[in-house]
Amino acid sequence: MYGVKIMADELLADCAAASYDLIVLPGGVPGAANLGACATLEGMVRKHVEKGGLYAAICAAPPLALASWCLLDGHKATGHPWFVEKFPPEVTAVDANVVVDGNAVTGTGPATSMEFVLALVEQLYGKEKVEQIAKPMLVRYEGGYSMNELNSVQWHCSGTPKVLLPLGNGIEEMEAIIIVDALRRANADVVVASAEDGVVVTARHGTRIVADVMLDEAADRAPFDLIIVPGGMPGAKTLGGCEQLVALLKKQAEANRPYGAIGAATAHVLEPHGLLKGKKATTCASMAGLLADDSECENRVVVDGNVITSRSPGTAMEYAVAVVEEARRLAEGLLFLG
Template sequence: MPGAVRLRDCEILEKIMKRQAEDKRLYGAISMAPAITLLPWGLLTRKRTTGHPAFFGKLPTFWAVKTNIQISGELTTSRGPGTSFQFALSLAEQLFGETTAKSIEEFLLLRDGYQNPKNKEFNSIDWSLDHTPRVLIPVANGSEAVELVSIADVLRRAKVDVTVSSVERSLRITAFQGTKIITDKLIGEAAESSYDLIILPGGHTGSERLQKSKILKKLLREQHESGRIYGATNSSSTVLHKHGLLKEKRTTVYPSESDEPMNQQMIEGAEVVIDGNVITSLGLATVTKFSLAIVSKLFGHARARSVSEGLVHEYPRQ
């Protein structure tokens, strides 16, 4: 909510948004922003609107709609982080047409059988700890922003101590699609500590750069030798494979012909695969499920479900 409040209090943004509405150009808001930001600006008048369930009661009663996506003229609203992909795709379709939106949808793994995910677990072991879990997320130029931000966000909501570390010479990286991200530490400093879990986010270029990091390679091997948990999403599974860390481990299959095939057993149709102390995911639109699977293994289903509700993401019944 603090973010939506700060947006509401920005007079320049208010002028921009009001001009956008007056000119009948597209505008939108997600999660708490429809109620906290757009409503005080008078931009929901006679508009069908949805928003985060916790703030749904603040929306104009007659015009409030309990749907993931609501388009009302130039206004598009959505419920929360768990519906953000649908929200973005809706805007893409309005801007560029259905064909473009479907192409993006397929790239994000939201189509062709990935709507109803299957999580698979083999050789189950206990991941619970007697202390706050410490997680390292190494990133590089070209890493997939959707994945690294989503994983860090979900785990932090679950009260995990997360460190995002750059393998570049700068704390700032340029992620896939040009998104600028400021990390917490350089990999050299991060390597001075140990972690309960190391997760590699995907992104083809980012994965290649992660693979070249000697410090990260050493960290991953130590993680493997000590029996601690590690994993990867998307194309970064190849990093683990090339470092010899997936021997006799089952993993997901990333559906891209450009990815080098791996020799270990890969599970078709699974979005998230856990094999002992290793977890992998297809990435992109599946990273929320991947992150919640980690939360569930560390803390149990109750906390994972609680985090899921805050995200407005459907958590599978157990």
């Protein structure tokens, strides 16, 4: 929806005859409407439901896809507030982040996607597996976000903020995608650049992300108003060893322009190259010992002057919101949030 390019594993037509334990539909517009209009997908989901399979949808997909196929008739369901009125009378709309009714699971939107996914994990594996996943990711269920801001400074740019987000194989896909998505929703000009041999980067959990450009080309567009480095291993180590990226970050720091990292990237990209000197920062618990100053590592998001850091995939949404909040200050007199 906001230009993040993900490469599919297969064409839908090639896996239409396969059996699955779960079929889940993402939201977004016009994507959800396109899914609802796909006869092949409708046929797959219908057969799956008839066999008693678990099925799910989030955001606009519950009303625009599942409900349009009458697969939520007689069920309680939720969806994005902008689209719940699209539910037919046969569906009982519920004001909740996630609704589980029989084998149907529905969710409201991007900010509740973690809660939605963990509900699916619980249905497939049980609550114990949810705890195993959620705890190390630092997932929390209450609304809002927390940010510890130290040594507040005014970030500056003229016009729309220009942001660089580099990628390497093995980066944490949630951290990268959520940050890009949030900034592009705020109308920032985000350049996703590959530090690998090609534009297709394979993330830590197998998601293939297609970068906008190679890092060489992105470097020609410098300077950037903001550089954000996603974490994940071994991606963070790869990015930490990328001389071109390190050079860009050092120039960013020398010019007192904003930069940041999340998770392992704080420890493996910023810290080893002196980019946290005199700064407070946070990172994932397992790597806190790699920071010269780990006094802020219990905080989910830390802003110290022109440096903004966070901890893990479970804090990625809060980090993205905090980055957008700081980036809002970048545009001098320009209200770029749509």
